[in-house]
Amino acid sequence: MSTTTTSPRFTWLRQLGQNPxxxxxxxxxxxxxxxFVVLTVYLLLVCxxxxxxxxxxxxGSNNRSTQMAATxxxxxxxxxxxxxxxxxxxxxxxxxxxxxxxKERQTYDLLRTTLLSPRALITGKLxxxxxxxxxxxxxxxxxxxxxxxxxxxxxxxxFVSQLLLFISALxxxxxxxxxxxxxxxxxxxxxxxxxxxxFLVVGIPLLxxxxxxxxxxxxxxxxxxxxxxxxxxxxxxxxxxxxxxLPATLIASDVFLTEYDAIFxxxxxxxxxxxxxxxPWWIYLLIYFTFSLLLYWATxxxxxxxxxx
Amino acid sequence: xxTIIEINGLTKRYGKxxxxxNLNLKVEExxxxxxxxxxxxxxxTTMRILTTLLRPTSGEAYVAGYSVAKQPDQVRRVIGYMxxxxxxxxxxxxxxxxxxxxxxxGVPTQQRVGMIDDLLSLVDLNxxxxxxxxxxxxxxxxxxxxxxxxxxxxxxxxxxxxxSGLDPRARIEMRELLRELKTLGKTIFFSSHILSxxxxxxxxIAILEAGKLIAHxxxxxxKKRLRSHRLIQLRVxxxxxxxxxxxVESGLVLQMMAGKEYDLPEGTVxxxxxxxxxxxxxxxxxxxxxxxxxVSFSEETGDLEDVFLHVTQGIVQ
Ligand SMILES: Nc1ncnc2c1ncn2[C@@H]1O[C@H](COP(=O)(O)OP(=O)(O)OP(=O)(O)O)[C@@H](O)[C@H]1O
Ligand SMILES: [Mg+2]
Numbered sequence: 001m002s003t004t005t006t007s008p009r010f011t012w013l014r015q016l017g018q019n020p021x022x023x024x025x026x027x028x029x030x031x032x033x034x035x036f037v038v039l040t041v042y043l044l045l046v047c048x049x050x051x052x053x054x055x056x057x058x059x060g061s062n063n064r065s066t067q068m069a070a071t072x073x074x075x076x077x078x079x080x081x082x083x084x085x086x087x088x089x090x091x092x093x094x095x096x097x098x099x100x101x102x103k104e105r106q107t108y109d110l111l112r113t114t115l116l117s118p119r120a121l122i123t124g125k126l127x128x129x130x131x132x133x134x135x136x137x138x139x140x141x142x143x144x145x146x147x148x149x150x151x152x153x154x155x156x157x158x159f160v161s162q163l164l165l166f167i168s169a170l171x172x173x174x175x176x177x178x179x180x181x182x183x184x185x186x187x188x189x190x191x192x193x194x195x196x197x198x199f200l201v202v203g204i205p206l207l208x209x210x211x212x213x214x215x216x217x218x219x220x221x222x223x224x225x226x227x228x229x230x231x232x233x234x235x236x237x238x239x240x241x242x243x244x245x246l247p248a249t250l251i252a253s254d255v256f257l258t259e260y261d262a263i264f265x266x267x268x269x270x271x272x273x274x275x276x277x278x279x280p281w282w283i284y285l286l287i288y289f290t291f292s293l294l295l296y297w298a299t300x301x302x303x304x305x306x307x308x309x
Numbered sequence: 310x311x312t313i314i315e316i317n318g319l320t321k322r323y324g325k326x327x328x329x330x331n332l333n334l335k336v337e338e339x340x341x342x343x344x345x346x347x348x349x350x351x352x353x354t355t356m357r358i359l360t361t362l363l364r365p366t367s368g369e370a371y372v373a374g375y376s377v378a379k380q381p382d383q384v385r386r387v388i389g390y391m392x393x394x395x396x397x398x399x400x401x402x403x404x405x406x407x408x409x410x411x412x413x414x415g416v417p418t419q420q421r422v423g424m425i426d427d428l429l430s431l432v433d434l435n436x437x438x439x440x441x442x443x444x445x446x447x448x449x450x451x452x453x454x455x456x457x458x459x460x461x462x463x464x465x466x467x468x469x470x471x472x473s474g475l476d477p478r479a480r481i482e483m484r485e486l487l488r489e490l491k492t493l494g495k496t497i498f499f500s501s502h503i504l505s506x507x508x509x510x511x512x513x514i515a516i517l518e519a520g521k522l523i524a525h526x527x528x529x530x531x532k533k534r535l536r537s538h539r540l541i542q543l544r545v546x547x548x549x550x551x552x553x554x555x556x557v558e559s560g561l562v563l564q565m566m567a568g569k570e571y572d573l574p575e576g577t578v579x580x581x582x583x584x585x586x587x588x589x590x591x592x593x594x595x596x597x598x599x600x601x602x603x604v605s606f607s608e609e610t611g612d613l614e615d616v617f618l619h620v621t622q623g624i625v626q
Binding site: 018020021023024027028031105106107109110111112113114115116306307308309 | 323357360361362363364378381382385386388390392394395396397398400401405409410412413414415418454457461
């Protein structure tokens, strides 16, 4: 094989750059004008949005400085919302088709008889799908930093939010990839990916919305109020559930930063208990990173398997 | 010569359907083996097992000494596979297509450029190098796919109906290509429906029918063996039971067909006779002696194909 002498630390990077699947997929995705037209249209949309928000601020007159901060924040939040949609819904859409399309086109068998390892195959698929999404996400960061000029947003807020988006795109992308390796058709893989993603992103808050008032009603309206540790347990349960959900994590982490000046945690007293309350963002990272690793492993296994039919 | 493909007691069931039933087969290194059988015989199933794409229900298969079930990576290194139905990446240029697969086989970048040119001239597609794969005709795609199977210089080529869907001219070209690959020392294991079409390029053939290997051997020997089968049609007045009994007792009748089951009219018996002329006339004499009212007694003539069809007829449901 090739006899290049790069330091071993970077061999994985070289392998990634030479992954035939990455090269092929990117060639296909970036071929022609489509990819650039999409990027341009998307950036124009975001610019338009920012322009409208900014115009709203410029036309309003009184109390410049607080309004400037508010405008900064709203630019930040609206771009973040767009980015979240990309990470959550575009990522699995790209990856869910990636292996099933090979099956549907009857190219999967050809691929599986080559020496391309299952790991290289799915890494290539993942990298090519995510790199386009990361490109779309990163392309709007300069616009977002307009918020710094206006004030109202700290760098750490931007950093944490982008980190959350990246891990979400990775995890949901891997979810799509796993289902793509499992299912026969793109339709089945896409539908099942969206069902799971919607559950994680929309289903959990809805479920919480319906069950939490019910639980607290049961507990706190009874004659004897429950012992203090119950409240502590409930706080942790809520924290854990919130840390499974991207919107909740984005909002709560931001609140922790702005209200409590807490990056990782803060200490609170609940009914004479001193409680350490963790900021959900890094719990989210931990959970979704583990989830990603598991999915990566499961997908490799699925591709490696010699099937019975 | 060394055995390069070895299939031992291979069985594959899809639910209740037995697609392969205890298949045993050996292919010698450098041989060109035609794998013949009608639709649904299990050819594709066998090839998918050999190419590590399908798990057998039971039995073992080895390619170049490697177990297809336990050492798929080593097996993939030595085989080039062309499926019966396959797709191509339409949004790729011809050279990109070959470059991609060569890369998948770990061929270093520097070697690929020259190799792609060599492969394209082998399959006569040089002039299409910069064209998109989607613009190629069916025959060209087939040849491109064959070029693809050669990207890692495999010892064994497993080709599932390489000539299907091609016009007569393209079939001849494909045959020439296989011949050329044979001179390059490749072992070629390929399937076909049509015996006569492959007979002149094969060194041996294996005939599969309903998941069972019914004949296997050197092509010349097979031709002889098939020729020794003579198909005789006999018509008598009245019952055929006595005739059938006598045929069985002669010990020279390999297979017998009579009655509605085989779509034959009353009183007609058709049988596959393995004896020579003398033995045949003796048999006729015996029947006359037994006072069987024979109306006609004739030998059917046919080419290899017909004989093959008749020989295998009884086994097809
Ligand atoms: N995935 C599958 N699920 C169920 N049955 C199958 C499957 N694949 C093949 N079969 C059955 O197994 C039998 C053998 O099929 P196979 O494709 O191996 O035949 P073949 O000899 O290649 O036929 P052809 O000449 O039509 O290509 C057939 O009866 C077929 O219906
Ligand atoms: Mg077939």
